[in-house]
Amino acid sequence: MNLTCYFSLSRFLQLLKLEWSRSRKGILITFLITFGLLFTVFILESVFSYSKICNSHPSAYAFALLTAGFILSSLAFNDLGHSLRRHNYLMLPASTFEKFFSMWLLTCAGWIIAFTLVYILYSAGANALGHLFFSDRTYIAFSPVARIPVNAICYYLAIQGVFLVGAVHFRGFVFPKTILALLIFGMVCGIIFYFTMSDLFQTNPEFINEYSVLKNNALYKVWMMVRWMFRWLLAPLCWVITCLGLKEQEV
Amino acid sequence: MIKIENLSFSYHHRKLLFDRLNLVLPPGNIYGLLGRNGAGKTTLLKIIAGLLFPKTGRIDVMGFYPKDRHPQFLSEIFLIAEEFNLPSMKMEHFVHLYSPFYPRFNHNLFKEYSEELKLPEEEKLSVMSYGQKKNFLLSFGLATDSRLLILDEPTNGLDIPSKSRFRKIVANAIHDERSFIISTHQVRDMENLIDPIIILDEGKIIFSQDCERISGRLAFTKQAEIADRKGLVYYESVLGGYAVVKENTEHDETRMNLELLFNAVISNKEEINAIFNS
Numbered sequence: 001m002n003l004t005c006y007f008s009l010s011r012f013l014q015l016l017k018l019e020w021s022r023s024r025k026g027i028l029i030t031f032l033i034t035f036g037l038l039f040t041v042f043i044l045e046s047v048f049s050y051s052k053i054c055n056s057h058p059s060a061y062a063f064a065l066l067t068a069g070f071i072l073s074s075l076a077f078n079d080l081g082h083s084l085r086r087h088n089y090l091m092l093p094a095s096t097f098e099k100f101f102s103m104w105l106l107t108c109a110g111w112i113i114a115f116t117l118v119y120i121l122y123s124a125g126a127n128a129l130g131h132l133f134f135s136d137r138t139y140i141a142f143s144p145v146a147r148i149p150v151n152a153i154c155y156y157l158a159i160q161g162v163f164l165v166g167a168v169h170f171r172g173f174v175f176p177k178t179i180l181a182l183l184i185f186g187m188v189c190g191i192i193f194y195f196t197m198s199d200l201f202q203t204n205p206e207f208i209n210e211y212s213v214l215k216n217n218a219l220y221k222v223w224m225m226v227r228w229m230f231r232w233l234l235a236p237l238c239w240v241i242t243c244l245g246l247k248e249q250e251v
Numbered sequence: 252m253i254k255i256e257n258l259s260f261s262y263h264h265r266k267l268l269f270d271r272l273n274l275v276l277p278p279g280n281i282y283g284l285l286g287r288n289g290a291g292k293t294t295l296l297k298i299i300a301g302l303l304f305p306k307t308g309r310i311d312v313m314g315f316y317p318k319d320r321h322p323q324f325l326s327e328i329f330l331i332a333e334e335f336n337l338p339s340m341k342m343e344h345f346v347h348l349y350s351p352f353y354p355r356f357n358h359n360l361f362k363e364y365s366e367e368l369k370l371p372e373e374e375k376l377s378v379m380s381y382g383q384k385k386n387f388l389l390s391f392g393l394a395t396d397s398r399l400l401i402l403d404e405p406t407n408g409l410d411i412p413s414k415s416r417f418r419k420i421v422a423n424a425i426h427d428e429r430s431f432i433i434s435t436h437q438v439r440d441m442e443n444l445i446d447p448i449i450i451l452d453e454g455k456i457i458f459s460q461d462c463e464r465i466s467g468r469l470a471f472t473k474q475a476e477i478a479d480r481k482g483l484v485y486y487e488s489v490l491g492g493y494a495v496v497k498e499n500t501e502h503d504e505t506r507m508n509l510e511l512l513f514n515a516v517i518s519n520k521e522e523i524n525a526i527f528n529s
Contacts, residue, residue, distance in 0.1 A: 005321055014351045021348055022338065084336035087302050093325035093352040247320070251302040 006097050015094045015102045023106065026075060031115075034068040035122055042126050046134045054130065057123045057142035062152030065115050069156055073107040073163035074175035080249060081171045087251045096247045100164075104239065108160050112153055116144050158231060161238025168245035252278040252399065252430050253299060258308035260298060268294055269454045271308065278398070279427045283445025284434040285513050290451045292434040293333065296401050299432070300330045313398055326353050329392040333404040337376040337384055345376060346391065353395035364390035368416055381408040389417065393424045400431045406440040418444050438509040448509070450516050458516045460527060462507060468526050469515075470499040471508045484522050485515035498526050 004011075038060055045056055079089035092099070123142035130139045143149070166178030197219065253276040260269040268291050276282055286292045297303040298310065301317030301324070310317060315324035338345065342365065350356040365372070368386040371379065376387060385408060392400050402421075406414050422444055425431060435441055448465065450458035460468075469484065475492045477483070485496040494508065496515040516523050 005323070008322070011322060011352070018348045021344075082336065084332075084334055087297075087300075087330070087332060088336065090302055090320065091300065091325055091328075091330055092349075093322045095322050096320065098322075250304055251297060 006095050007101075008098075011094055012098045012102065015092075015098050016105065018092075019102045019106060023075075027072065027106070027114075030068050030072050031118060034064050034115075035118065038064055038122065039126060042130070046130050046137060049137075052136065053138045053140065055140040057119075057140065058146055058148035061116075061119050061123075061142065061144075061149050064119075065112070065149075065152050066156055066159075069107070069111050069115070069160060070163045070178075071175050072111060073160050074167050074178060076103040076107050076164055076167040077246070078167075080168065081174070083251070086249070090249055090251065096243055100239070100243045100246055103164065103167075107164070108157065112156060116149075116153075120144060154231075158235050161235040161242065164242045165238050165245065168242050168249070252276055252313055254309075254311040255299075256309040258298070258310055259306045260294065260303065261306060267306075267454065269305075272454070272456065274449070274456055274459070276430060276432070278430050279425070280447060281421065281425055281431045281433060281445050283438075283441055283448045283509075284432055284451060285436065285438060285448060285509075286434075286451035287517065288436065291454045292451055293403055295451065296330070296403055296432065296434055299399075300328060300401060301325075302330075326395075327397050328399045328401065329353075329395050329397040330401040331385070331388045331392055331403065331405060333407060335384070335388065337379075337387070339375050339377040341375055342370060342372055342387060349391070350395075353397060355396040357394050357396055360396075361390055361394035364393055364420060367420065368413065382410060382413055385409060386413060386417075389420070393420065396429075398429050400429070402431065402433045404435055404437070405433060406435065406437055414440055438513055442507075442509045445509075448512065450513060452517060452520070457520045458523065464527070465512065466499070466505070466507055467502070468499055469507075469512070469523075470497050470501070470503050471495070471505045471511055472497070472503075484526070485511065485519055487511070487514065 041060065042056070045054060077089075079085040089099075094102075120142060127139040127141060130137060162182065163175070163178050166174050166181065170177045253274065255272055255274040258269055258272040259267055260272075261267045272295075284292050284295070294303060298305055299312055299317060301312075301320045304318045313324065313327055315321050317324065340348075346358070346361060350358070350361075365387070368390055370383060370387055370390065374383075376384060379387065385405065389402075389405065392402075406417060409417060418440075421431060421433075433441060433445055447459060447461040449456060472495050473489065473492055474486075474495050477486055477493055477495075480486075482500070483495055483497050486493045488494075494511050496508075496511050499505070
């Protein structure tokens with residue numbers, strides 16, 4: 001089997017260069033908007049917050065990483081949504097895996113690394129400005145290895161694939177369509193969960209408060225399995241679906 | 252180079268456009284794919300390029316199955332579609348980014364073509380005129396030295412000098428290992444360029460012959476009037492008489508008129524087939 005059918009490093013690097021060249025403006029605009037909004041919120045917090053200690057960076061980082069990252073991921077295969085650009089993209093001499101992997105690098109690993117680095121610089125700058133203009137307040141330095149940022153990165157790694165699937169399968173308005181699909185999926189899961197657990201809720205009133213009751217229940221194992229699947233299977237499954245979706249694209 | 256066997260294709264929930272289509276195209280030729288609007292020319296080209304997938308049947312293009320979109324296959328094929336989109340960047344930047352995907356891309360040749368076609372180097376591709384964009388794609392496509400170049404309505408939007416230059420450049424770029432497929436309904440632009448001629452109608456190949464055989468079997472003449480219709484395959488009134496297509500029983504050497512041939516095949520395919528099969 002000739003592996004260059006699927007992956008050739010020189011071709012992949014060339015593709016990465018091409019994709020970066022084509023999408024750098026979009027990524028730059030995403031950064032500008034995101035950090036512009038973050039700074040606005042930071043100033044508002046400094047002005048209006050009752051607390052003298054400002055520690056909003058971890059949650060702001062998590063929110064911005066997830067939201068802007070998902071929007072960026074929704075734009076990943078933007079060419080497929082335009083009839084004229086679509087066949088340029090499909091005719092580009094690179095394998096489906098290379099096309100997927102280059103986008104994954106830009107929108108997942110690349111995004112996390114670039115966003116985190118820029119956020120570290122931004123938070124340092126914002127905190128310095130905060131100290132300068134609001135000297136009565138204390139600004140806590142941002143640490144990317146704290147619990148909230150690390151959790152946000154883990155959630156991003158797990159869920160981002162869903163938006164890549166959306167980017168391949170939806171034509172236009174990818175982000176809202178993917179969010180809608182996720183909401184519908186969530187509602188279906190919620191309804192199933194409710195009907196499965198309703199007996200338990202009604203027969204064990206302490207069920208909601210007592211973790212041990214929940215832990216001893218047979219359904220707990222199912223829940224743990226779902227959680228494990230979410231953490232470890234959702235992303236790879238989405239990557240495979242994205243690759244297959246790319247391969248099956250026609251004009 | 253291209254072998255199509257029993258290919259069937261339909262767009263979603265529509266009747267079959269191609270039903271058991273067969274076609275063999277050896278390398279080294281400039282094929283002219285002619286047909287009326289909606290005959291399936293563009294669809295066939297897209298299937299060959301791997302942009303549309305056949306429902307059934309086999310298709311082999313340079314030893315590849317186009318649906319796989321194998322990178323080596325894609326680097327050996329270049330499609331210039333009738334409608335296209337070019338990114339907002341200068342020619343030089345485009346070549347810098349895209350040419351490495353084509354291992355035999357010839358930069359000198361690209362420069363030569365772009366000079367001959369008078370392409371504006373300093374302008375961004377997105378602001379060029381339609382004809383200039385098309386000429387750019389032609390220059391790039393030819394410079395890739397891909398073994399199969401597919402051109403869908405290449406002369407649409409080109410001015411008269413550009414059409415002449417197009418014919419000259421394309422005729423000089425062909426070699427034994429390479430094939431061009433030119434789909435068009437502007438047959439006059441392609442005279443003396445395309446050979447063999449393939450005519451597609453209602454999803455079927457109704458005619459596929461090389462020019463030498465066509466000239467040997469059919470005579471293209473002009474008559475003042477039509478006294479006897481016997482032996483005539485097709486005629487149409489022109490200024491000062493009738494343009495006529497008839498069986499070349501006298502072995503006359505006449506100049507092939509592509510437009511007349513196309514009309515003759517479309518309107519009288521049974522008789523044409525009978526002449527070529529006799």
